[in-house]
Amino acid sequence: MLRKLFIFLLPTLVCSALLAEAVYQEPEDFLSETFAGKVPEPAVIWLSGERKAVTKQLLGHRYPSLRVRYWRDQQRSAWILEEIGKDLPITIGLVVNDGLLEQIKVLVFRESRGWEIRHSFFTDQFKGAQLDQSNGLDRDIDGISGATLSVRAMKKMATLALFLDAELRKEDVAPTP
Amino acid sequence: MKFSTYTKYTLIAALLAGPSFATAAEMPSPEEMWEIIQQQQREIEALKRGQQDNAEKVEAAAELAEESQKGAVGAASWAENTQLGGYGELHYNNLDSKDEIDFARFVLFFGHQFTDRLRFWSEVELEHAVSGDGEEGEVELEQAYVEYDITANHHAKAGLFLLPVGILNETHEPPTFYGVERNPIETNIIPTTWWVGGAALNGEVAAGWSYDVGIHEGMKTSADSRYAVRSGRQKTSKADANDLAGTARIKWTGMAGVELAASVQYQSDMTQGNDPDAGHAWLFETHADIQRGPFGFRALYARWDLDGDGPESLGADEQVGFYIEPSFKITPKWGVFARYNQWDNQAGDSDSDTEKKQVNAGVNFWPHPDVVLKADVQQQDNEGDSKNDNGWNLGVGYQF
Numbered sequence: 001m002l003r004k005l006f007i008f009l010l011p012t013l014v015c016s017a018l019l020a021e022a023v024y025q026e027p028e029d030f031l032s033e034t035f036a037g038k039v040p041e042p043a044v045i046w047l048s049g050e051r052k053a054v055t056k057q058l059l060g061h062r063y064p065s066l067r068v069r070y071w072r073d074q075q076r077s078a079w080i081l082e083e084i085g086k087d088l089p090i091t092i093g094l095v096v097n098d099g100l101l102e103q104i105k106v107l108v109f110r111e112s113r114g115w116e117i118r119h120s121f122f123t124d125q126f127k128g129a130q131l132d133q134s135n136g137l138d139r140d141i142d143g144i145s146g147a148t149l150s151v152r153a154m155k156k157m158a159t160l161a162l163f164l165d166a167e168l169r170k171e172d173v174a175p176t177p
Numbered sequence: 178m179k180f181s182t183y184t185k186y187t188l189i190a191a192l193l194a195g196p197s198f199a200t201a202a203e204m205p206s207p208e209e210m211w212e213i214i215q216q217q218q219r220e221i222e223a224l225k226r227g228q229q230d231n232a233e234k235v236e237a238a239a240e241l242a243e244e245s246q247k248g249a250v251g252a253a254s255w256a257e258n259t260q261l262g263g264y265g266e267l268h269y270n271n272l273d274s275k276d277e278i279d280f281a282r283f284v285l286f287f288g289h290q291f292t293d294r295l296r297f298w299s300e301v302e303l304e305h306a307v308s309g310d311g312e313e314g315e316v317e318l319e320q321a322y323v324e325y326d327i328t329a330n331h332h333a334k335a336g337l338f339l340l341p342v343g344i345l346n347e348t349h350e351p352p353t354f355y356g357v358e359r360n361p362i363e364t365n366i367i368p369t370t371w372w373v374g375g376a377a378l379n380g381e382v383a384a385g386w387s388y389d390v391g392i393h394e395g396m397k398t399s400a401d402s403r404y405a406v407r408s409g410r411q412k413t414s415k416a417d418a419n420d421l422a423g424t425a426r427i428k429w430t431g432m433a434g435v436e437l438a439a440s441v442q443y444q445s446d447m448t449q450g451n452d453p454d455a456g457h458a459w460l461f462e463t464h465a466d467i468q469r470g471p472f473g474f475r476a477l478y479a480r481w482d483l484d485g486d487g488p489e490s491l492g493a494d495e496q497v498g499f500y501i502e503p504s505f506k507i508t509p510k511w512g513v514f515a516r517y518n519q520w521d522n523q524a525g526d527s528d529s530d531t532e533k534k535q536v537n538a539g540v541n542f543w544p545h546p547d548v549v550l551k552a553d554v555q556q557q558d559n560e561g562d563s564k565n566d567n568g569w570n571l572g573v574g575y576q577f
Contacts, residue, residue, distance in 0.1 A: 119384050142434030144434070145434075
């Protein structure tokens with residue numbers, strides 16, 4: 001009886017003994033790292049009109065916000081986006097440089113499965129990705145067994161960041177020669 | 178007509194001077210100009226304040242709308258932190274053994290996040306559409322556990338959970354696998370869906386390397402069922418806890434699209450002490466699950482070793498099976514597969530003809546990533562008295 005009680009309680013005892021943050025990188029640190037300590041002032045892009053429709057098409061659902069915050073310096077833009085994998089939102093940091101995905105990083109992962117998506121062997125597949133003609137990624141991304149929905153969330157966020165960056169660049173005024 | 182020189186000069190002077198005289202007459206004085214400028218400045222300031230007010234109102238309205246959209250306004254906090262999901266599948270089997278249509282599984286998931294690190298997860302399943310006395314179906318609780326994040330990479334759970342064995346046992350939503358029916362190895366050797374009551378730890382020890390380890394209820398087989406493992410699941414329903422079991426898995430997912438894993442399980446007594454001729458048992462399982470570009474490949478091997486004279490006398494002391502399943506995605510929406518399955522729940526008796534072989538081939542069509550239509554054919558080549566069960570199957574499945 002005591003033996004059984006002990007083995008059932010063992011995980012609880014281990015839980016109590018260990019404590020740590022479930023955050024891989026704070027969003028502020030991601031931005032600071034991205035812009036070498038000189039983080040530009042944040043701005044927002046509104047998801048309205050055609051942009052709203054395209055966003056819904058990319059995600060398969062409405063984005064849970066009316067606007068998206070971004071940080072931009074010259075042709076580089078940084079985005080902190082959230083998308084639910086299976087049950088809970090995954091916080092993802094993305095950097096787009098002149099229309100190409102420079103970096104994608106899992107900042108906070110709240111699901112109990114699928115954490116492999118944060119590793120470089122997976123995220124490296126996205127480097128240099130851009131939008132194709134149909135607003136999809138220009139390449140195939142190999143998934144992770146048992147993490148299908150987390151992988152899908154990452155692909156959606158990569159596509160959304162590239163699309164929104166393209167929208168920003170559309171609004172840029174060409175310099176006068 | 179001629180004009181005198183005097184007349185010309187007079188006309189030119191009048192034309193040039195006329196407007197100047199008029200402008201000078203209408204121009205405000207410096208004092209008036211100063212008043213106008215001040216008035217305009219006040220209007221600019223008022224407009225700026227109005228613009229700022231409008232911006233603040235838009236910001237406030239947007240925040241309110243976003244909060245409302247997220248359910249933070251007017252919704253109970255438990256609803257905000259509760260998740261709902263599910264899956265289901267309808268099968269049509271045209272086989273030698275049956276010609277039937279069956280809503281095989283209707284499943285709902287409920288989850289609740291108590292804190293960032295403490296959550297509840299559950300899965301309730303209705304099998305075969307109707308349950309009750311004399312009906313074919315069952316209502317089953319297949320998951321209900323509380324999980325706690327010890328660290329970012331290590332988690333503990335207690336309750337009723339799925340065992341980390343095989344490919345399908347933990348991930349069996351219809352859009353995630355080929356074939357209408359689950360493969361026979363992960364039905365007869367690994368008794369998917371296989372849930373237990375107990376406690377477990379899981380986590381990641383290095384990039385791509387993860388582990389699971391747990392203590393839980395054991396099997397309760399009997400000689401009447403020839404010690405078949407599928408009949409031994411206690412389903413955490415007043416389960417006999419005289420003799421517990423332990424399961425461990427190590428998994429490598431260090432390359433995108435590749436999973437390699439091995440599980441081992443120890444059962445301290447396969448009959449919970451009810452059969453003096455039976456005793457402990459070991460399960461060993463290993464598999465590969467690969468999806469690289471359009472190419473897919475699954476392979477799994479599982480083997481039970483049961484101690485005791487009882488299982489040995491029936492050849493059930495060794496129960497073993499494997500399958501290999503290559504697949505190819507023609508487009509993101511269309512995929513084809515073939516699978517070779519071989520299994521034997523009485524492999525310990527080399528003289529008996531109890532081995533079964535089955536080949537499946539078919540197609541999956543995903544009109545949406547979470548919805549699938551399936552078709553496959555199956556051909557068996559069974560030894561001994563087992564009749565071959567050949568034919569074809571159709572299915573539709575979904576997850577959300």
